[in-house]
Amino acid sequence: MHDLRSNDEVLEEYIYTPFWESDETESLLLSKDCILEFPFSPPGMPKSFPREKRAVLIDWLRRTVRSWSREDVVKYPTSDASRYWIESRTKAIVKWGGEIERQFDCTHIELVIIQDGRILTARTWSDPLAYYRGMGVNLPVFHFDGSYSEGEPIPDTPTKFILAGDEEKAIARKSLHDYFLLPDFFDENRDTPAEAHLFDPGFTLKMPFMPVGMKRVFDDQFRTSTTEWVKRTLVDWHQNTDFTRDQFLNPDVVIVESNGSYGKVKWDPSGAVSGYWNDYVIFVSTKNFRITEFREYLDPINKLISAGAQIPVFPFFY
The missing domain is CATH 3.10.450.50 (Nuclear Transport Factor 2; Chain: A,)
Structure with a gap:
């Protein structure tokens, strides 16, 4: 023992x-x-x-x-x-x-x-x-055809939440976390100036496992072009909301495993529609009731396959 x-x-x-x-x-x-x-x-x-x-x-x-x-x-x-x-x-x-x-x-x-x-x-x-x-292999480059434009920095807009007590503060944090945990990509106001009050002006967006061809740290320009690209290429999307929401000792942080979301996308350079499924780990942090950071960990292999790429088999146990 x-x-x-x-x-x-x-x-x-x-x-x-x-x-x-x-x-x-x-x-x-x-x-x-x-x-x-x-x-x-x-x-x-x-x-x-x-x-x-x-x-x-x-x-x-x-x-x-x-x-x-x-x-x-x-x-x-x-x-x-x-x-x-x-x-x-x-x-x-x-x-x-x-x-x-x-x-x-x-x-x-x-x-x-x-x-x-x-x-x-x-x-x-x-x-x-x-x-x-x-193993000495570089995978195909993801075909990202977003139109780069001058991105608008997030203005310093005061929060609109009414924070009278602990219950209201908890509701406000959950609402901010849910902006990324339960996203509505078809909302016309999403990622527009109308929602600037939700974000800290120093907000950072990272997708640490993106395939080559897409950035892993988003600046204002890339965030703007990606928003346009998502709305243009996402045909249909179903976000899994059946996930475990841990209570963190730091209430400003939330991390969840999404347990898979799926839909139809137009990422193949030919313009063909393909199915897409991915599992995600989603990280959101807030400060003073504004979102300071969003990170989305996804499997880039699934993204490449949905864009028509051929992926070699990894030589496990060789």
């Missing part, structure tokens, strides 16, 4: 120790029923590793990964002491698909669930483009 460690201690060890480095480390960190999930793993690599499949993953990591490290860690604890969201960046030397070693440099957002002193679930959304770079 091991001494039961606090959840914070378990999380800290998980963050900075590769769980695959030894059988002892695996046993110490991961529960018997632990499930390791990688929702954005590239085609050819499983997305879920329950106990029965874990040995396959660990064997592959031990053979093909060395000099692993993690940095740029940001933790987002929730009111449930067993659930943590974390952001990080990992680096390693990898040997994937051949004998040549290459640099792996990848950003992640993760949901870690801890039970009885061990990891029960680690769900890691990673940038799959980094996996392909690790």
Whole structure:
């Protein structure tokens, strides 16, 4: 028996120790029923590793990964002491698909669930483009045909929320978070000056896993052109609203897994309409009852496939 460690201690060890480095480390960190999930793993690599499949993953990591490290860690604890969201960046030397070693440099957002002193679930959304770079392959460029125009900076507009008490403040925060958690892309007022009061003038919009051909950090010009492009190319859209909304210790922050949304799009250069499905992790932060940051983590592979691109299979376990 091991001494039961606090959840914070378990999380800290998980963050900075590769769980695959030894059988002892695996046993110490991961529960018997632990499930390791990688929702954005590239085609050819499983997305879920329950106990029965874990040995396959660990064997592959031990053979093909060395000099692993993690940095740029940001933790987002929730009111449930067993659930943590974390952001990080990992680096390693990898040997994937051949004998040549290459640099792996990848950003992640993760949901870690801890039970009885061990990891029960680690769900890691990673940038799959980094996996392909690790094997020496560049994926096709996404065909973005937005019309760039001079973007309008967000004016400094006071909030219109009436904040008489704690209940009103909670309702205001939820309304701001829902602007991105429950978006209506067909609303004519969306992303127009009529909604400037919802945003801090320093608002930032990031899509950290966008394919090559689209920016990952949006300036005013790109945000304006993307708004036009979305309205022009989105034929039909169904946003999944059945998601778990954690209560974060910082009430200005919300992070959710959308559990998949779908629709029809016109992203193929030929103009053809295709189906599109993606899972999302959505991050929204506010300050003084205005939105300060929005981040949307999506699988760029799904975006490329809906635009007619051909994607090579990742050589998992090779």
